[in-house]
Amino acid sequence: MATAAAEKKGFMYYFTTVNHKDIGKMYLLSALTFFLLGGALAEAIRLELIQPGMQLFTSSWDIMGKEINVGLTADTFNKMTAMHATFMIFFAIIPAFVGLGNYIVPILIGSPDMAFPRLNNWTFWILPFSALLMVLSFFVPGGAPAAGWTLYPPLTNATYSPGAGVDMWILAVHLAGISSILGAINFIVTILNMRAPGMTLMKMPLFVWSWLVTAWLMLLGTPVLAGAITMLLTDRNFGTSFFNPAGGGDPVLYQHIFWFYSHPAVYIMILPGFGIISEVVSTFSRKKVFGYAPMVWATAAIAVLGLIVWAHHMYTVGMDMVAQTIFMTMTMLIAVPTGVKIFSWLATMWGGSIDFTVAMKFAVGFIALFTLGGLSGIFCAAVPVDYMIHDTYYVVAHIHYVFVAGSFMTIMSGVYYWFPKMTGKMMSEKLGNWHFWTTFVFLNLTFFPMHFMGLMGMPRRIADYNPIYTDLNVASTIGAIGFGVVQIILIYNVFYSLKKGKDAPANPWGGETLEWTVPSPPTEHNFEKIPVVK
Amino acid sequence: MAHHEHDHDFHIPGNSLWSPLSCIGVGLLAFGLIAYLHAASFGMPQLVGTVMMLNGAAITLFGAGKWMYDLVMESRERGFDKKVEVLDIANRYGMLFFIVSEIMFFAAFFAAYFFLRSHAFVWPPENIFTLDIALPTINTLLLLTSGATITIAHHALMDNDMLKAKNYTFLTFTIGFVFLGMQMLEYSHALFDMDSGVYGATFYMLTGFHGFHVLVGSLMLVAVWKRMNNGDFSPQQHFYFEATAWYWHFVDVVWLGLYLTVYLM
Numbered sequence: 113m114a115t116a117a118a119e120k121k122g123f124m125y126y127f128t129t130v131n132h133k134d135i136g137k138m139y140l141l142s143a144l145t146f147f148l149l150g151g152a153l154a155e156a157i158r159l160e161l162i163q164p165g166m167q168l169f170t171s172s173w174d175i176m177g178k179e180i181n182v183g184l185t186a187d188t189f190n191k192m193t194a195m196h197a198t199f200m201i202f203f204a205i206i207p208a209f210v211g212l213g214n215y216i217v218p219i220l221i222g223s224p225d226m227a228f229p230r231l232n233n234w235t236f237w238i239l240p241f242s243a244l245l246m247v248l249s250f251f252v253p254g255g256a257p258a259a260g261w262t263l264y265p266p267l268t269n270a271t272y273s274p275g276a277g278v279d280m281w282i283l284a285v286h287l288a289g290i291s292s293i294l295g296a297i298n299f300i301v302t303i304l305n306m307r308a309p310g311m312t313l314m315k316m317p318l319f320v321w322s323w324l325v326t327a328w329l330m331l332l333g334t335p336v337l338a339g340a341i342t343m344l345l346t347d348r349n350f351g352t353s354f355f356n357p358a359g360g361g362d363p364v365l366y367q368h369i370f371w372f373y374s375h376p377a378v379y380i381m382i383l384p385g386f387g388i389i390s391e392v393v394s395t396f397s398r399k400k401v402f403g404y405a406p407m408v409w410a411t412a413a414i415a416v417l418g419l420i421v422w423a424h425h426m427y428t429v430g431m432d433m434v435a436q437t438i439f440m441t442m443t444m445l446i447a448v449p450t451g452v453k454i455f456s457w458l459a460t461m462w463g464g465s466i467d468f469t470v471a472m473k474f475a476v477g478f479i480a481l482f483t484l485g486g487l488s489g490i491f492c493a494a495v496p497v498d499y500m501i502h503d504t505y506y507v508v509a510h511i512h513y514v515f516v517a518g519s520f521m522t523i524m525s526g527v528y529y530w531f532p533k534m535t536g537k538m539m540s541e542k543l544g545n546w547h548f549w550t551t552f553v554f555l556n557l558t559f560f561p562m563h564f565m566g567l568m569g570m571p572r573r574i575a576d577y578n579p580i581y582t583d584l585n586v587a588s589t590i591g592a593i594g595f596g597v598v599q600i601i602l603i604y605n606v607f608y609s610l611k612k613g614k615d616a617p618a619n620p621w622g623g624e625t626l627e628w629t630v631p632s633p634p635t636e637h638n639f640e641k642i643p644v645v646k
Numbered sequence: 647m648a649h650h651e652h653d654h655d656f657h658i659p660g661n662s663l664w665s666p667l668s669c670i671g672v673g674l675l676a677f678g679l680i681a682y683l684h685a686a687s688f689g690m691p692q693l694v695g696t697v698m699m700l701n702g703a704a705i706t707l708f709g710a711g712k713w714m715y716d717l718v719m720e721s722r723e724r725g726f727d728k729k730v731e732v733l734d735i736a737n738r739y740g741m742l743f744f745i746v747s748e749i750m751f752f753a754a755f756f757a758a759y760f761f762l763r764s765h766a767f768v769w770p771p772e773n774i775f776t777l778d779i780a781l782p783t784i785n786t787l788l789l790l791t792s793g794a795t796i797t798i799a800h801h802a803l804m805d806n807d808m809l810k811a812k813n814y815t816f817l818t819f820t821i822g823f824v825f826l827g828m829q830m831l832e833y834s835h836a837l838f839d840m841d842s843g844v845y846g847a848t849f850y851m852l853t854g855f856h857g858f859h860v861l862v863g864s865l866m867l868v869a870v871w872k873r874m875n876n877g878d879f880s881p882q883q884h885f886y887f888e889a890t891a892w893y894w895h896f897v898d899v900v901w902l903g904l905y906l907t908v909y910l911m
């Protein structure tokens with residue numbers, strides 16, 4: 113039943129498709145779109161911060177002596193920081209991992225598709241409506257939310273954010289959240305129920321394991337986020353006072369419920385990446401994963417601990433000291449299973465015959481830089497240190513070493529690794545090398561200075577700053593512009609390779625997992641015969 | 647599956663319009679709610695939002711209904727005389743994990759309840775006249791009874807006593823609707839509202855979301871009953887019945903939690 117490659121598929125085909133590979137590709141394409149949109153907002157933030165005072169978000173721009181009225185204010189800057197994070201988290205990073213998982217996981221376990229193909233279609237096609245709500249919030253009276261992506265009340269209550277923007281954000285995240293929950297169910301059932309004969313749980317590739325654990329985090333966390341933002345919605349519109357002290361409510365309650373989801377969300381955005389790195393490192397070192405079983409347990413341990421550390425985002429709200437100590441200790445414990453992972457990757461490479469393809473370069477670059485992000489995380493988790501760096505650029509530096517050096521680089525590693533499988537074309541390694549090295553340099557130039565800004569006390573999410581931070585900000589902005597520009601290499605490489613790339617063989621990398629046993633791209637239902645795993 | 651060209655029993659359906667169509671409905675529902683809530687700032691009548699929401703709901707229900715109809719037709723095509731093991735397991739896992747997500751949603755509201763209550767000086771707050779315990783006690787007995795009747799229906803179904811199964815299913819959703827009526831009655835007696843501080847907020851959100859789940863569960867039971875009348879299900883194969891029964895028990899347990907904490911404690 114293989115579909116002819118030449119056959120042109122129109123919009124209605126993709127609108128109604130239930131095939132996991134089509135859906136995976138649609139996820140990846142929409143994630144790319146929102147990487148660019150979220151990236152554009154980040155560039156605007158960095159351009160504003162290139163000098164103290166206001167440059168971009170002013171009432172008028174002076175372009176070659178001509179005054180052009182743009183009517184922007186520092187409030188627009190606040191919208192940028194809120195919406196940059198929102199787009200990147202809900203519409204770029206998570207969908208990118210869901211896309212890779214959707215395409216690759218069923219093949220890795222020897223299955224013809226996901227467990228609930230029509231539900232899979234639903235979880236993708238609800239996202240455009242969610243994204244549309246989010247994007248259109250810029251254009252309603254009052255505009256998009258300007259209170260950070262965390263949407264803390266009282267800044268987001270009906271008094272301080274009366275416009276439709278916050279409500280649009282809430283409903284958009286509700287839609288994306290339902291998509292996450294149903295998608296998580298689909299992943300769990302697929303992995304538990306559709307493995308080929310002989311594919312026992314402890315034989316599953318680590319990317320599959322990481323998705324099984326991630327899906328559980330999504331299933332347990334997302335409904336709680338839905339609860340928090342539902343309360344915010346009713347507080348704003350229907351007179352409840354969950355977060356309103358006048359009625360006996362408490363804004364701190366919002367933070368507790370919000371972070372119960374949003375801390376695990378960090379693992380939702382990094383565990384699948386860990387899985388990718390294990391696949392890539394093993395394939396290009398020509399060795400089996402070192403310490404497979406401990407890796408499985410480490411993944412599970414990170415998830416379990418991740419569910420009980422949320423209040424490390426809230427040390428400064430005036431929590432009980434004992435509670436703070438417990439949350440600090442639990443958070444620092446996460447370094448243990450994470451360390452297990454780092455050492456497993458290193459030990460897998462040790463003595464291997466390493467092939468430094470672009471995918472492998474991104475993997476090794478990730479291991480180095482993510483370690484930095486992990487270490488700065490330990491500083492953030494320490495209560496006394498956090499009192500000093502809370503809401504400074506140090507936290508911004510930390511989370512970007514996790515999301516850019518972490519999530520982004522692992523996604524890139526996965527894209528360069530599986531692109532031949534998904535498209536039937538090889539990507540240009542030459543362009544890929546340029547992409548990797550420039551990304552690596554500019555990433556550090558952008559985010560490394562932020563550690564110092566933070567330690568010097570520069571507060572985040574503010575459009576203006578004390579001139580003592582100028583040099584560091586100039587460096588960071590130059591890095592950000594460079595980082596943005598060199599992503600053109602990636603986009604060019606993708607479209608160039610799709611057209612002109614060499615045809616990919618079934619197994620271009622010498623991989624030993626099941627996806628390399630089928631043609632590139634695989635046929636409609638992946639396997640002519642369901643494989644038997646020995 | 648009807649045509650056996652594969653070496654597996656998984657059901658891989660063809661393209662479907664009904665799933666993305668219901669996405670359009672849900673999207674319209676969300677946009678409609680925004681238009682309704684912020685009609686004034688958009689400078690248009692609230693009616694626009696109301697119409698959008700109604701259309702959104704209609705499209706969602708139409709899409710979802712057609713989708714469910716496809717599922718029923720496929721299960722009839724497979725027949726009820728034997729169970730396809732892998733499909734049955736997938737469905738069971740799916741429903742079980744869906745209920746897990748529902749538990750977490752209620753957990754958020756219970757957590758809010760306990761947090762706010764433990765931070766209050768007095769509970770119930772001074773200006774609140776709490777409700778009489780009689781109605782909720784009757785409602786508790788009603789839901790406990792319905793838990794028993796759905797179990798009797800299940801046993802009847804396993805014994806192939808279809809008439810008894812049908813009647814007890816009928817009885818179960820009737821109790822569900824009576825429960826909802828009683829809940830309405832209670833709301834109409836209440837001297838506090840959603841905006842009466844945290845007591846009103848937690849009370850109405852918890853009991854309101856629970857009531858909505860009773861409504862959904864009752865409608866699912868109506869669908870079960872209709873399918874029984876159409877001769878669906880057998881002692882070996884009645885997943886949809888079981889899923890609904892699980893859901894019903896879940897709604898039951900949530901109520902017990904509500905009764906103990908919100909009303910009794």
Ligand SMILES: [Cu+2]
Binds near residue numbers: 374378425
């Ligand atoms: Cu955290």
